[in-house]
Amino acid sequence: MVNADIDPDDGHAGVSRRRFLEVTGATGAAVGLAGCGGSGGDGGDGPIQITMDGEWEGISDSVIESLYEAGLDESIEVEILPGDFESGARRSEFTSALDAGRASPDIFMMDSGWTIPFIARDQLVNLSEELSSDTLDYVDGNYLESAVSTASDPETGDLYGLPLFPDYPVMHYRKDLVEEAGYDPEGDNWATEPLSWREFAEVAADVWEQNGGPDGDEIDYGYTTQADNYVGLACCTFSETITSFGGAYFGDHENLFGPIGDRPITVTDEPVLNTIRMMRSFMEGPDAEYAHPDFPQISNSDLRSFTEEPSREPFTSGNAIFHRNWPYAIPLNLDSEEFDAEDYDVMPLPYGVESGEGMYEGTGGPAAALGGWHLSINPNTQRLDEAVQVLEAFANEDVMVNNFSEGGYLPPNPSVTESVDPEEVGALGDFLDTLAVSGQNTVPRPVTVAWPDQGSQVASQVSDAYAGEKSPEQAMSDLESSLESLEEDLAE
Amino acid sequence: MATDTPADGSGSVFARPLNWLETQSEEVYAYVLLAPAFLLLGVVAFYPLIATFRFSLLANSLSGAEPFGEFIGLGNYVDLLTGETPFTQQFISVTLADGFPFVEFGAPFLQQALLVTLAFAIASVVFETVIGFGQALVIDQDFYGRRWVRVAIIIPWAIPIVIQGMIFFLIFNPTIGWGTEFMQWLGVFGDNPLSSSTDSFFIVLVADIWKTTAFMALLILAGLQSIDRGLYDVARVSGASPWQRFKYITLPLVAPALLVAMLFRTLDAMRIYGLIDATAGCETVPSLTCLVITALQESRRWATASAVAFLTAIVISAFVVAYLVALRRSSGGVA
Numbered sequence: 001m002v003n004a005d006i007d008p009d010d011g012h013a014g015v016s017r018r019r020f021l022e023v024t025g026a027t028g029a030a031v032g033l034a035g036c037g038g039s040g041g042d043g044g045d046g047p048i049q050i051t052m053d054g055e056w057e058g059i060s061d062s063v064i065e066s067l068y069e070a071g072l073d074e075s076i077e078v079e080i081l082p083g084d085f086e087s088g089a090r091r092s093e094f095t096s097a098l099d100a101g102r103a104s105p106d107i108f109m110m111d112s113g114w115t116i117p118f119i120a121r122d123q124l125v126n127l128s129e130e131l132s133s134d135t136l137d138y139v140d141g142n143y144l145e146s147a148v149s150t151a152s153d154p155e156t157g158d159l160y161g162l163p164l165f166p167d168y169p170v171m172h173y174r175k176d177l178v179e180e181a182g183y184d185p186e187g188d189n190w191a192t193e194p195l196s197w198r199e200f201a202e203v204a205a206d207v208w209e210q211n212g213g214p215d216g217d218e219i220d221y222g223y224t225t226q227a228d229n230y231v232g233l234a235c236c237t238f239s240e241t242i243t244s245f246g247g248a249y250f251g252d253h254e255n256l257f258g259p260i261g262d263r264p265i266t267v268t269d270e271p272v273l274n275t276i277r278m279m280r281s282f283m284e285g286p287d288a289e290y291a292h293p294d295f296p297q298i299s300n301s302d303l304r305s306f307t308e309e310p311s312r313e314p315f316t317s318g319n320a321i322f323h324r325n326w327p328y329a330i331p332l333n334l335d336s337e338e339f340d341a342e343d344y345d346v347m348p349l350p351y352g353v354e355s356g357e358g359m360y361e362g363t364g365g366p367a368a369a370l371g372g373w374h375l376s377i378n379p380n381t382q383r384l385d386e387a388v389q390v391l392e393a394f395a396n397e398d399v400m401v402n403n404f405s406e407g408g409y410l411p412p413n414p415s416v417t418e419s420v421d422p423e424e425v426g427a428l429g430d431f432l433d434t435l436a437v438s439g440q441n442t443v444p445r446p447v448t449v450a451w452p453d454q455g456s457q458v459a460s461q462v463s464d465a466y467a468g469e470k471s472p473e474q475a476m477s478d479l480e481s482s483l484e485s486l487e488e489d490l491a492e
Numbered sequence: 493m494a495t496d497t498p499a500d501g502s503g504s505v506f507a508r509p510l511n512w513l514e515t516q517s518e519e520v521y522a523y524v525l526l527a528p529a530f531l532l533l534g535v536v537a538f539y540p541l542i543a544t545f546r547f548s549l550l551a552n553s554l555s556g557a558e559p560f561g562e563f564i565g566l567g568n569y570v571d572l573l574t575g576e577t578p579f580t581q582q583f584i585s586v587t588l589a590d591g592f593p594f595v596e597f598g599a600p601f602l603q604q605a606l607l608v609t610l611a612f613a614i615a616s617v618v619f620e621t622v623i624g625f626g627q628a629l630v631i632d633q634d635f636y637g638r639r640w641v642r643v644a645i646i647i648p649w650a651i652p653i654v655i656q657g658m659i660f661f662l663i664f665n666p667t668i669g670w671g672t673e674f675m676q677w678l679g680v681f682g683d684n685p686l687s688s689s690t691d692s693f694f695i696v697l698v699a700d701i702w703k704t705t706a707f708m709a710l711l712i713l714a715g716l717q718s719i720d721r722g723l724y725d726v727a728r729v730s731g732a733s734p735w736q737r738f739k740y741i742t743l744p745l746v747a748p749a750l751l752v753a754m755l756f757r758t759l760d761a762m763r764i765y766g767l768i769d770a771t772a773g774c775e776t777v778p779s780l781t782c783l784v785i786t787a788l789q790e791s792r793r794w795a796t797a798s799a800v801a802f803l804t805a806i807v808i809s810a811f812v813v814a815y816l817v818a819l820r821r822s823s824g825g826v827a
Contacts (some may be wrong), residue, residue: 017521018510025506028528092789099559117792121557220667229687229775231790301683302666314667449554452791453578460580460775463687486578490554 047077048386049105050375053090056109057082059406063399070396076386087111088231098123098378106381107390110161112150112372113235116257116447119153119160125377128158130388135395139163142413144370146444151374154257154448161374162391165409168368168438169236169349170431171200172315172323172333176343177219181207190347191434194366197244197278198294200350204322205296211321214285214297221320222298223282224311229463232307234455235445236369237324238275238462243367243443244351246358247271249458249483253362256446261491265483267458268476269359271352276465276472279303283466290471298322304466324349326371327435331408331427348437355441362443370442372412404428414439450490457482541805548799552792559794568799578793579786581605581778583800602689605783605800606807612697612779613761613811617754619701624708625750631709632716649706657770660699661686664771692772699767704760708753715749716742747822755815762808780804 056063060080068074083090091114097105098118110118118124128136139148139159144166151161175185183203185191195203204222212218226237242248247269250256255263266272277292283304285297303311308325315323318338323329334341348366355365375394377387393399400411405425411417418436422429445451457479465475513524548568551561571577575585575598584606585598601607631642648656663671664685675681675691685691719742727737765781768774774782780800787797 017513021510021513022506088789095792099557117554120555123557230773305666305684305687310665310667319667456580456775456786456790457578467684467687482578489578 047079048107048383048390049079049081050107050109050390051081051083051090051094051105052109053084054082055407056080059403062402062406066396066399066402067390067393070393070399072389072393076389078390081105083109087113094118098380101380103378103380103382106378106383106387108376108378109164110374110376112147112163112166112370112374113231113445113447114452115151115161115374115376116154117449117452118376120449123379124160125379125381125384125387126153126158127160127162127377127388127391130377130384131159131162131395132392135392138395142415144412144414144439144442146370146442147372147374147412149257150370150372150444150447151376154259161376162394163412164373164375164394165403166412166439166442167326167328167371167373167410168435168442169240169324169326170330170346170368170434170438171349172325172329172344172346174318174321174339174343175345176339177211177321178203178207181210183207185345185347191345191431192348192437194348194437195350197241197350197352200322201278201282201295201298204298207321208298214300219319219321221300221302221314223322223324224299224306224314224320225303225324226306226308226311227279227283227303227463227466228305228307228310229459230307231455231459233462234458236371238458239445240349240367240369240443241279241352242272242275243358243363244349244353244365245271245275246353246360246364247275248358248360248363249446249454252360253443256444258448259491260448260450261487263487265480265487266360267479267483268473271359271363272476273472274352276462276475279466280468280472284468289468290465301467304463327408327410327428327431330431334427346431346434348434348441366437366441367443368438368441370444372410401425410435410439450486453486454483457486541802544798544805545802547795548802550795552795554792559792561795568796569803572796572799572803575599575604577787577796579783579791580775581783581786583780583783583803600689602693603778605778605780606803608693608778609762609764609780609807612693612700612764613758615697616700616704616761617757619697620705620708620757621750621754623701623705624753625712627705627709628712628716632713645709646706648703649710651703653703653766654770656699656703657767660695661771664695686772687776689776692776696764696768696771696777699771700761700764703767704757708757711753711756712746712750715746715753718749719745744822748819751815751819751822755812755819758811758815759808762804762811780807 057080063080064078067078072078084093090109091111094108094110115124131139136159139162143163147163147166148159151163152159173185178185181203208214208219208222226232239249248255248266251264251266274292277290278295280288280291281293281295281297282299283297283301284291286293286295308329312323312325312329312332314320315325316329316333316336316338318336330346333344336344349368351364351366353364358364375391377384377391381387397411397413397416400413400416401420401424403409404411404417404420408426408428411420414436417432417439420429420432422432425432428435446454461470461475461479461482464470465472470478513521516524547560549563549565551564551567553559553561572583575582577583581603582599582605584604586604586607587596587598588594589596597604601611627645631638631645651659660671663669666672666684672681672683672685675685676683681691682688685695723741723745724737727741732740763781764779765785768777768779768782771777774786778786781804784797784800784804787793787800
C-alpha cells in the first residue's frame with residue numbers, strides 16, 4: 001500500500017504530493033498505453049467483408065456456398081456483415097467509412113437511390129476497369145438497364161456497382177372481395193395486363209362500396225399507398241404516377257441523371273398536375289377543392305401519413321382492398337391471418353396514358369419506381385483482386401436463383417425471373433408473371449448530387465398540394481423555382 | 493512492494509518538478525491536479541466547438557470526395573440568416589416590413605427552425621415550471637399516500653424518450669390511435685395531426701411537458717425541502733397569509749434552485765430532437781438540431797450543418813448567460 005505518513009501538523013493520515021503524483025501518474029500512463037494497444041485491423045487478412053443487412057446475414061451460409069459453386073476460389077473467405085436495415089442510416093455509415101479512408105468493409109451493398117453521389121465523388125472502384133470483359137458483357141447485355149444506369153457514372157457510362165437485386169412495386173389486392181363484387185381478375189388477365197388508373201379507381205370504388213364504402217365501417221380503405229412527406233414520395237410513388245400519366249421531373253428520361261443545370265424542369269406540365277388532382281380525389285372525393293372530377297374517392301386522407309409499413313398494415317389486417325407496395329410485402333400478405341393465400345393476388349401498377357403516349361421519352365404506361373441494391377468495391381481495400389472475384393461470382397444465374405429462393409430477392413437479370421422454376425422459389429413463385437411485367441416498366445430514381453435536396457423539395461411541395469394547402473398549380477410552380485435554383489447552384 | 497521503494501532513485505526525471513511542487517501553495521497544487529481535467533475538457537468541449545466554427549466557414553462540396561470546399565467566410569451564416577438555404581425548412585426567414593406586424597415570414601412560422609425551437613423552449617419551460625412547482629408544493633406536504641403520489645409524478649420521467657415518442661405517435665396514428673378523433677371532436681385538430689406542423693407542434697409540446705414536468709418538480713422539491721420550517725412558524729405567528737408566506741419565504745428561497753432547474757430544462761428544450769424524430773418527424777416540426785441532422789445526413793452539406801450547429805450553440809449560450817445573470821441577482825441577497 002501507499003506510504004501513509006502522519007502529518008505532524010494536523011495529525012491527519014496524509015499522502016505526500018510526490019507519492020500521490022507518482023502513483024496516479026503511473027496508473028494513468030499504464031491505462032493510456034493499454035488504450036493504444038488495441039489498434040484497428042488494416043483489412044489485410046481475414047475474410048473479404050461485405051456489409052449488407054441483417055436479412056442477408058441470415059442467409060449468408062447459403063449465399064456464400066452458391067458463390068463457391070459458381071466458381072469462386074474456395075481459398076477466398078467471404079463474410080457478410082449486417083449493416084443497418086434502414087437505408088439512410090447505412091448511407092451515413094458508408095459515407096463516414098469512405099470519407100475516413102477505411103479499408104474495411106471491402107464491398108458495400110449500396111441503395112440504387114444513392115450510389116451515384118458516391119460515384120460522382122470518386123469514392124468507388126471503377127468496375128469497368130476491373131471486371132473481366134465476359135462479366136461486363138453479360139451485365140451490359142442482360143441486366144435490367146434501368147438498374148445498371150443507377151450504378152454507372154452518368155458522364156462516362158463506366159460501371160461502379162454490380163446490381164445485386166432490383167425492387168419494383170406491384171399492386172397487391174384482395175382477389176376474393178374483387179370476385180365477390182363481380183369482377184374477373186383471372187379472365188381479364190389482371191396479372192399481366194395493367195388497368196388504367198380510371199378503370200382501377202372505378203373497380204376500387206365499386207368493390208369498396210359493396211363492402212361498406214367510405215361511410216361504412218367494414219373496410220377502412222379501398223386503396224392504400226405511400227403519400228407521406230418523405231423520401232419515398234419523391235423517388236417513388238409520385239415519380240411513377242406522373243410517369244404513368246406521361247409527365248416527368250426533368251423531361252425525357254435520359255435527363256434523370258443529369259446534366260445538372262442543363263435539363264428542363266417539367267413539373268408544371270398537365271400530367272403532373274393531373275396526378276395531384278387524382279390523388280386529391282382518391283383521398284377527399286371528386287368534389288373536393290383541387291380534386292379531379294373524373295376519379296372517385298377510394299381512400300382517405302390517412303394516405304398523407306403513410307410510408308410503406310403503415311400503409312401495409314391495414315391491408316394485411318384485412319382493412320384495405322388494394323395496396324401499392326414492394327415485393328417484400330408478398331410473403332407478409334400471404335401469411336395474413338385475415339385472409340387466405342388464394343384470396344390474395346398482385347397485378348402491375350395502373351397506367352395513366354398508354355405506353356409511348358407520354359409527353360416525354362420513356363413516359364406513359366404502367367410505370368413502377370425502381371428500387372434495389374448494388375454491390376460496389378471500397379477503393380481502399382487491401383485485396384482488390386479478391387473483391388473483384390467475389391463480384392464476378394455474384395454475376396451468375398445460379399447465384400441469382402439462390403438469392404431469389406432463399407431471400408426473395410429478384411434477379412437483376414429479368415430473363416432469370418421469367419425462366420425460373422416456380423417450385424424452386426417459394427412464395428414469390430406464383431407471382432413471377434406480374435413481377436416480369438413490372439420489371440419491364442421500371443422508372444429509375446433521378447439520382448444526382450442535387451437529388452437529396454431536390455427530393456425533399458418535391459416531397460414537401462407535393463405534400464402541401466395533397467393536403468390542399470396549395471393549388472396544384474401553385475405548388476408545382478413553387479417547386480419549379482426551387483428545383484431551378486438548386487440546378488443553377490450545382491451546375492458545373 | 494514497488495510503491496514502498498523511495499522515488500528518488502527511479503524517478504530522477506521527475507525529481508525536479510516534484511521537488512518544485514512540494515514547495516508550492518495549496519492553490520497551485522490544486523491547479524496542477526486539475527490541469528489534466530481541464531485539458532480533457534478542452535479536448536472534448538472546446539476543440540469540437542472551434543473545429544465546428546472552422547468548418548462552418550468553408551463551402552459545401554457535394555460532388556467531391558472531401559465534403560468541404562474552399563474558404564467562403566460567413567457565406568453559410570448569411571444564407572441561414574436570410575432564409576436562402578436549399579432546405580425545405582429554413583433556419584430563419586423573416587424580413588422587416590413597413591406595416592404592422594413589421595415583419596414578414598418568408599416561410600411559415602413553424603417551418604423556421606429557430607422560431608420553432610424558441611417557441612418550443614419558452615412554452616415548454618413555462619408550463620413545466622408552473623406545473624412542476626404545483627406538483628412540488630403538493631408532494632412537499634405531509635399527507636396519507638404521499639409516497640404513491642411521488643411515484644406517479646416521477647413515472648413519466650422514467651420512460652425513455654423514444655418509447656414516449658412512440659406512445660404519442662400511436663395515439664395519433666390514423667389506423668389505431670384514438671387521439672385524432674378525440675381532438676377533432678373538441679374541434680381543434682385537422683385530419684392528419686402528425687403531418688400538420690401546427691398540430692404536431694402541440695403534440696410534441698404536450699409530450700415534452702408530460703414527461704419533464706417531473707424533473708422540474710423534483711428539483712424544485714429539493715429547493716423547498718431545504719427551506720427552514722421555522723420561518724413559516726414565525727410567519728404564521730406574525731399573521732402572514734398563505735400567499736404572503738409563499739411570496740416572501742418560499743419563492744425567494746427556492747429561486748436559486750428554481751433558476752437552476754429552469755436553466756437545465758431550457759438547455760434540454762433548445763436541443764429537442766429525439767421526441768420529434770419519434771413522433772411527427774423533422775419535416776413537420778423542424779427544430780435546430782433537426783436542421784443539423786437534415787443538412788448533414790440528407791443533403792451532405794457539412795459546412796451548412798456546422799454553421800447551424802454553431803448558431804445553435806450561440807443561441808443556447810445566450811440563454812445560459814441570461815440565466816446566470818438572473819441567478820447571481822437572486823442569490824445575491826442570500827449568499
